[in-house]
Amino acid sequence: MTALAQGLVERLAVVEKIICPTPVIQLTNNHIDLFTKLEYLNGIGSIKDRPALWTLKRAIERGEIESQTTIIESSSGNFACAIATLAKMLEINFIPVIDPNISPLYESWLRSQCDRVIKVENHDDTGGFLKSRLCKVQQLKSEISDSYWPNQYGNPDCMEAHYHLTGEEIWQSISSIDYVFLGVSSAGTIAGVSQRLKEHNANIRIVAVDVEGSVIFRHSLYKRWISGLGSSIIPPLLKHALIDEVVLVSEVETIAGCHELLEKYGLFVGGSSGSAYSAIKQYFAKLNQRTRPRVLFLCCDRGNAYLNNIFNRRWVEWRVNATDNA
Ligand SMILES: Cc1ncc(COP(=O)(O)O)c(C=O)c1O
Structure with missing residues (x-):
């Protein structure tokens, strides 16, 4: 092994230590036993720390990333921030491809961590930017000879991260659980977590949460204002997910869910958490349960x-x- 490669392996060993189990807490509720896992307590700040680390680790182990490699990835926020921070720790160059819908906070973060940030401005045929971002990634890959694209929408390593880490941690913290509600965007979380949990107990019901305007479950496409959940493509990882039911949430319900989580439980959390919480309220309002289900x-x-x-x-x-959805 060269000195450069040895240095990268040593830095990876340090970086790996930032992923630790996150806590599961119970929230008071009159009708169900409600639990939430606080993924925002990951070191860089979101659930995306896990697939970002896992993907880089696997690519380094396979020799697809070396110290001179440039990582290129399309992201609207959390995944890019996680990769940016990890790449800096690993002393690897990273070019995030973002679009005008990115939160100003995430954009500032990326510009502080990366020498080059590319922002696509052209809408794609869906009226969004995802396809434009992916097109730009392909162009950069063809221009930069030693480059690596994590491809969070199709990379099985992302799903594996949630299988080995998020899914197994859920099982270890709370094995007697009836329902798990999981938001979907790249589908890495739901694919990995559903496989792991159903391996342990096939009766756990996995409920996918998507947002209005997203096409993941073949609903109509229209503009979404809140980042996190949803997609304008059907993500390839979705076919690996073991889903029992789907609940669709509007942006207004997502907002209400976030406000309620803050006001009732002191949880200052983002859109996908509000969507999942609203989906749970919507779902159990319709069900006439005799016993109190345990829901996460x-x-x-x-x-x-x-x-x-x-x-x-x-x-x-x-x-x-x-009044409209635009
Ligand atoms: C805050 C947040 N929650 C949930 C998700 C959905 O996770 P996944 O992409 O694994 O489907 C994302 C994806 O970007 C996200 O940023």
């Missing part, structure tokens, strides 16, 4: 990146009163 959801990131929308009174007023 994830609080995937903090509310800081949503101060310009979910936690901005004027924006919320505008969003709630908007």
Whole structure:
């Protein structure tokens, strides 16, 4: 092994230590036994720390990333921030490809960590930016000879991270559970967690949470304002997920869910946590349960990146009163 490669392996051993189990807490509820796993307590700040670390680790072990490699990835926030921080610790170059919908907080973070940040400005045929970002990634890959694309939408390493880490940790913290509600975007979380949990107990019901305007479960595509959940493509990892049911949540319900989590439980969390919490309320309001089911959801990131929308009174007023979906 060369000195450069040895240095990278040594840095990876240090970086790996930042991933630790996150706590599961119980929230008071009149109808169900409600639990949440605080994924925002991951070191860099979100559930995406796990697939980011796992993907880089596996690629280094396979020799696909070496110290001179440039990592290129398309992301609207958490995944890019996680990769940026880890890449800096590993002393590897990273170019994030972002779009104008990114939270100003995430953009500042990326610009502070990376020498080069590319922001696509052209809408794709869906009216969004995901396909434009992916196109830009392909262009950069063809221009930069030694480059690596983690490809969070299709890389089985992302799913494996949630299988080995998030899913197994859920089981270790709370093995007697009836329902797990999981938000979907790249589908890495739901694919890995559902496989792991159902291996332990096939009766655990996995409920996928998606947002209105997303096509993941073949609903109509339209503009979404809150980042985190949903997608304008069907993510390839979805086919590995073991899903029993799907609940669709509107942006107004997501906002209400976030506000309630803050006001009732003191949890200052982002859109996907509010969507999952709203989905649980919606789901159990319709069910006539004789016993109290044990239900878990994830609080995937903090509310800081949503101060310009979910936690901005004027924006919320505008969003709630908007009559169309544009
Ligand atoms: C805050 C947050 N929660 C949940 C998700 C969904 O996770 P996954 O991409 O694994 O489906 C994402 C994805 O970007 C996210 O940023």
